[in-house]
Amino acid sequence: MKHLTPINRKAARIAAAANPAPTGDVVALQEQGSGPPQQPEGPHIPLGCSLAFQPGWEADRNGGTAGLCQPVERDLFDCHLGCYWPAHVPDQLNHAPDWTSKCAAAQKDWRKIDLIFP
Amino acid sequence: MCYKGQILGLEPLRMRLSPLATRLDCLLIVGLALVVATPSTVAAQAAAAEAVDAGIPIADATVRQACGRCHAPDDEGRLSRISFRRTTPEGWQQTIRRMVMLNDLTIAPETAREVVRYLANNHGLAPEEAGPAAFEAERRSDDQAYEDADVKQTCTTCHSMGRIVSQRRTAEEWRLVTAMHRGYYPFSDFQAFRRSGESDEPEPVDHAVEHLSQRFPLESPEWSAWSATMRAPRIAGTWALRGHAPGIGAVYGQVTITPTPGTDDEFTTDTSYVYARDGRRVIRTGQSIVYTGFQWRGRSFEGANDTDGLREVMFVDRDWQSMRGRWFTGGYDEIGLDIALERVGTAPVVTGVHPGSIQVGQTVSLQLYGENLAAATAAALDLGPGLEVLRVVNAAPDLVTAEVRVDGDARVGGRDLFLDQTSLADALMVYDTVSRIAVTPDAGMARVGGVRVPKQFQQFEARAYHDGPDGEANTDDDLDLGLVDATWGLEEYAATFGDDDLRYVGDIDGQGRFTPALDGPNVERIGNRNNVGDVWVVATYPAGERTLRARAHLLVTVPNYLRWDPTAVERP
Numbered sequence: 001m002k003h004l005t006p007i008n009r010k011a012a013r014i015a016a017a018a019n020p021a022p023t024g025d026v027v028a029l030q031e032q033g034s035g036p037p038q039q040p041e042g043p044h045i046p047l048g049c050s051l052a053f054q055p056g057w058e059a060d061r062n063g064g065t066a067g068l069c070q071p072v073e074r075d076l077f078d079c080h081l082g083c084y085w086p087a088h089v090p091d092q093l094n095h096a097p098d099w100t101s102k103c104a105a106a107q108k109d110w111r112k113i114d115l116i117f118p
Numbered sequence: 119m120c121y122k123g124q125i126l127g128l129e130p131l132r133m134r135l136s137p138l139a140t141r142l143d144c145l146l147i148v149g150l151a152l153v154v155a156t157p158s159t160v161a162a163q164a165a166a167a168e169a170v171d172a173g174i175p176i177a178d179a180t181v182r183q184a185c186g187r188c189h190a191p192d193d194e195g196r197l198s199r200i201s202f203r204r205t206t207p208e209g210w211q212q213t214i215r216r217m218v219m220l221n222d223l224t225i226a227p228e229t230a231r232e233v234v235r236y237l238a239n240n241h242g243l244a245p246e247e248a249g250p251a252a253f254e255a256e257r258r259s260d261d262q263a264y265e266d267a268d269v270k271q272t273c274t275t276c277h278s279m280g281r282i283v284s285q286r287r288t289a290e291e292w293r294l295v296t297a298m299h300r301g302y303y304p305f306s307d308f309q310a311f312r313r314s315g316e317s318d319e320p321e322p323v324d325h326a327v328e329h330l331s332q333r334f335p336l337e338s339p340e341w342s343a344w345s346a347t348m349r350a351p352r353i354a355g356t357w358a359l360r361g362h363a364p365g366i367g368a369v370y371g372q373v374t375i376t377p378t379p380g381t382d383d384e385f386t387t388d389t390s391y392v393y394a395r396d397g398r399r400v401i402r403t404g405q406s407i408v409y410t411g412f413q414w415r416g417r418s419f420e421g422a423n424d425t426d427g428l429r430e431v432m433f434v435d436r437d438w439q440s441m442r443g444r445w446f447t448g449g450y451d452e453i454g455l456d457i458a459l460e461r462v463g464t465a466p467v468v469t470g471v472h473p474g475s476i477q478v479g480q481t482v483s484l485q486l487y488g489e490n491l492a493a494a495t496a497a498a499l500d501l502g503p504g505l506e507v508l509r510v511v512n513a514a515p516d517l518v519t520a521e522v523r524v525d526g527d528a529r530v531g532g533r534d535l536f537l538d539q540t541s542l543a544d545a546l547m548v549y550d551t552v553s554r555i556a557v558t559p560d561a562g563m564a565r566v567g568g569v570r571v572p573k574q575f576q577q578f579e580a581r582a583y584h585d586g587p588d589g590e591a592n593t594d595d596d597l598d599l600g601l602v603d604a605t606w607g608l609e610e611y612a613a614t615f616g617d618d619d620l621r622y623v624g625d626i627d628g629q630g631r632f633t634p635a636l637d638g639p640n641v642e643r644i645g646n647r648n649n650v651g652d653v654w655v656v657a658t659y660p661a662g663e664r665t666l667r668a669r670a671h672l673l674v675t676v677p678n679y680l681r682w683d684p685t686a687v688e689r690p
Contacts, residue, residue, distance in 0.1 A: 058565075058675040059675065062613070063561075063671075064652045064673065065650045065651055065675055066613040066614045066652075068676070070645055070647040070648060070650070071638075071640075071645070071647055071648045072650075073639055074639075088679060089679050090679060091302075091680075094302050095220070095302075096680075107639055107646065110570065110638055110639070111569065111570050111638070113570060113679060114679075115571055115677075115680075116679060
């Protein structure tokens with residue numbers, strides 16, 4: 001390929017695919033080897049934190065945030081009502097039936113979301 | 119759904135007959151239960167028999183009046199549910215809150231306080247029982263190791279294991295509390311209590327109830343012994359304070375505890391302590407209640423402008439000579455100090471020294487903190503082999519300053535301190551070189567906030583270590599040389615290609631405290647992501663010609679909108 005020069009955009013993309021630009025190391029996806037640890041030893045479980053769901057509320061199954069439903073304000077409706085997060089979001093069955101009554105579109109009205117202290 | 123059937127302990131039957139059960143209504147299942155004796159019904163009968171014998175009578179008129187309207191009393195003076203459970207003050211408070219929120223209980227705050235106090239004292243935990251659950255009341259971040267992984271999985275799917283290990287119940291009560299979960303949180307069945315698919319193994323919730331009934335029963339030798347000897351502790355007087363604020367360092371000082379007139383378990387406190395590393399002095403005044411004869415719950419304030427104060431959770435030792443715990447504040451109780459108090463008489467007490475580690479060949483000004491130290495002399499101060507006390511520069515009752523020289527060939531290791539007839543084990547470390555530094559915690563967590571919800575901060579700390587005689591890092595002989603002033607920074611923890619969390623998550627200051635960015639969707643991020651992400655927290659520290667480096671993982675994540683927060687039982 002080194003004697004050939006792409007002359008149109010499609011050829012340029014092929015050349016780019018054959019010689020990808022160096023990208024950053026993705027340590028979170030690496031296996032633990034014999035070298036220095038690239039990841040903390042397993043997900044840390046802080047007080048009250050739940051990692052049981054996949055993805056969890058605070059952390060995904062790798063202990064990071066890349067796999068979380070985002071933004072969380074959208075997650076309140078898209079995931080909460082379907083998946084149910086009893087430990088992190090008020091249940092609208094018993095504890096806070098009107099919890100989201102002030103924010104029909106949480107991504108816009110997120111400043112109206114309440115904290116609930118049962 | 120047939121919750122009645124579940125409460126009666128018929129789930130295994132229903133699951134076993136599930137193809138049939140889908141065609142039967144609840145009445146038929148209940149009817150079957152009358153003629154089919156399953157293991158669960160046998161267990162339920164055994165639990166019922168136990169309940170007849172067990173149970174703590176409730177004599178207090180206030181509690182009987184406040185709770186008895188729904189919790190029917192029996193001939194033995196017991197109230198339903200309440201008499202068959204013991205827990206911490208926080209546990210009882212949470213129950214009352216739930217009664218107010220979900221069961222339309224109307225109760226005056228002062229009555230609720232009285233009820234909590236009676237129940238915490240008479241239906242509480244013994245010191246041996248409360249110890250393993252202390253982290254819950256102290257609001258510590260914890261990795262929650264637990265002896266039964268299946269039970270842990272069942273319970274920590276939603277909440278801390280501390281909620282469970284701080285409870286004692288009869289077998290029937292453990293069953294009923296799972297029924298309560300099913301009623302109020304129906305998804306708990308699918309998320310945690312049952313497994314999907316057919317299996318001959320007991321359902322996770324049944325295993326948990328069986329395990330917890332054995333492990334945390336209502337009646338225990340510890341509680342029998344403690345409740346017989348329990349009394350309000352006589353802890354008035356002067357106490358020497360030593361503590362540690364992560365990232366800031368050791369504190370030393372004094373607490374004067376004064377009984378509140380007319381009570382035997384309420385106290386006021388006057389506290390004064392100094393941060394050893396920078397000399398900053400803090401004066402606090404506070405109030406506290408001691409529950410169950412040993413559970414100190416208080417709040418103290420630093421001056422009139424301190425609106426939140428520090429909540430104090432401590433446990434008084436059985437001999438009334440010491441107590442320890444955590445004082446904390448913050449939107450998520452994440453900022454605080456570990457505190458230990460030791461009763462002071464007329465004898466000298468040394469609580470700590472600063473600096474806590476000295477390099478060989480150096481002469482340093484060593485500060486000894488404690489009480490009754492005014493008579494200290496160089497001759498009476500013995501720091502061990504290789505350390506010479508040149509002179510005592512100043513001796514005040516709470517602080518002695520001494521000039522100390524460490525020989526160039528002094529042996530590396532810890533030194534006990536003796537001053538007249540008092541001592542302090544491992545008071546200081548002698549080292550020749552700093553082998554490495556480490557950042558604690560090695561995995562931290564912060565939450566975005568500041569607009570609608572509070573921020574959760576994360577304090578990191580860099581500590582220096584000597585590798586010890588074996589020269590190998592992370593072995594048992596390593597010497598902890600204490601906190602060092604590291605330079606702090608953040609680096610990307612690449613979890614995806616093109617990961618750019620570092621730009622958004624927040625900042626770390628010169629003392630190792632990470633402040634997360636604002637909550638809410640960020641329109642500058644792809645998909646309007648929040649300012650969440652994971653990064654490395656990196657500490658660097660110059661040691662001679664080398665630059666030592668250590669790092670920790672930091673998860674900057676989303677808020678909790680439902681806060682199962684056992685806040686102050688009583689805000690004195």
